[in-house]
Amino acid sequence: MSNTGVVLASYGRGVLVQAAGGTLHCGLIGRKLRLVCGDQVTWATQEGADTPSVKSVAPRRNLIERIDARGRAEAVVASIDRLAIVVATEPSPDWYLVDRYWAGAILKDIEVLLIVSKVDLGTQNQQSEIDNYRRLKLSILEVSSSHAMGIDALRGALAKSVTLLVGQSGVGKSSLVNALVPSAAAQTAELTRDSEGRHTTTTARWYQLEADSAIIDAPGVRDFAPPARIVRAAERGFIEIHALSVKCRFNDCLHLEEPGCAVRLAVTQNVISPRRYESYRRLNRLYLEIAT
Numbered sequence: 654m655s656n657t658g659v660v661l662a663s664y665g666r667g668v669l670v671q672a673a674g675g676t677l678h679c680g681l682i683g684r685k686l687r688l689v690c691g692d693q694v695t696w697a698t699q700e701g702a703d704t705p706s707v708k709s710v711a712p713r714r715n716l717i718e719r720i721d722a723r724g725r726a727e728a729v730v731a732s733i734d735r736l737a738i739v740v741a742t743e744p745s746p747d748w749y750l751v752d753r754y755w756a757g758a759i760l761k762d763i764e765v766l767l768i769v770s771k772v773d774l775g776t777q778n779q780q781s782e783i784d785n786y787r788r789l790k791l792s793i794l795e796v797s798s799s800h801a802m803g804i805d806a807l808r809g810a811l812a813k814s815v816t817l818l819v820g821q822s823g824v825g826k827s828s829l830v831n832a833l834v835p836s837a838a839a840q841t842a843e844l845t846r847d848s849e850g851r852h853t854t855t856t857a858r859w860y861q862l863e864a865d866s867a868i869i870d871a872p873g874v875r876d877f878a879p880p881a882r883i884v885r886a887a888e889r890g891f892i893e894i895h896a897l898s899v900k901c902r903f904n905d906c907l908h909l910e911e912p913g914c915a916v917r918l919a920v921t922q923n924v925i926s927p928r929r930y931e932s933y934r935r936l937n938r939l940y941l942e943i944a945t
């Protein structure tokens with residue numbers, strides 16, 4: 654039997670791994686190895702040691718990073734299939750944040766789902782934005798954890814894949830995990846304890862849904878870092894801007910101040926939502942700051 658499994662939570666000094674017969678704390682050999690939730694690892698117990706250590710990590714399919722207090726990118730989660738962006742009536746949605754998550758996911762080739770949570774409170778303050786996202790063909794599900802609405806549809810949408818939940822604090826992410834995973838409370842208790850049983854904060858926790866699906870709650874990924882490669886890439890994260898850019902006079906148009914810009918024309922005509930365009934401009938500024 655091979656000693657392989659997925660990292661459920663990372664504590665800095667070690668990781669909690671899902672093994673065939675249960676969970677297992679593993680130490681790390683070599684300080685360069687920074688493991689995150691979602692990493693596939695193999696482990697072994699070296700001669701003379703009483704605890705197992707991680708031996709190797711499988712190549713990551715993708716990596717989600719956040720910006721830490723010093724402005725540096727810090728790895729949080731690896732190898733996800735989908736980013737589920739959660740919004741709610743309360744706290745009132747930060748649509749720029751939603752656009753940033755969406756653009757970041759497009760640039761990383763990760764599927765996106767918008768979860769409109771707490772629909773029992775109504776969706777009045779969100780309707781026009783939700784309608785616009787629908788027009789842009791973003792997948793959207795409306796749910797309420799407290800009223801058990803839309804939970805089965807959500808479970809269906811998450812099948813056979815690994816989904817990372819992101820969104821403002823208080824939108825109902827942990828409540829969704831609890832509604833989807835009956836044993837979540839017990840798992841949370843285990844996921845917040847390191848090998849010595851101390852309580853530690855982890856930025857991401859893996860919850861198994863079915864044998865082949867999981868959901869990751871990552872309370873600290875509000876400042877999800879967009880991939881900082883090239884400024885130009887920001888455009889691809891906004892599908893309606895990307896689609897129109899072929900009509901701009903300059904083929905390297907950034908849609909900021911350039912003459913003959915089809916995107917800015919579309920914004921003045923409300924064909925592209927001015928708010929979405931403002932998201933694009935903000936993300937562009939962010940890229941410029943990172944690049945310089």
Ligand SMILES: Nc1nc2c(ncn2[C@@H]2O[C@H](COP(=O)(O)OP(=O)(O)O)[C@@H](O)[C@H]2O)c(=O)[nH]1
Pocket residue numbers: 770771772773774796797798799800821822823824825826827828829
């Ligand atoms: N009315 C209503 N309140 C909810 C719902 N889901 C969560 N809440 C409440 O919203 C607050 C924040 O929920 P929580 O799951 O901790 O949000 P998180 O910070 O995103 O993990 C809590 O007081 C929950 O009871 C819902 O579907 N309807």
Ligand SMILES: [Mg+2]
Pocket residue numbers: 826827828872
């Ligand atoms: Mg939470």
Ligand SMILES: [Zn+2]
Pocket residue numbers: 898901902906907908909911913914915916917
């Ligand atoms: Zn343009």
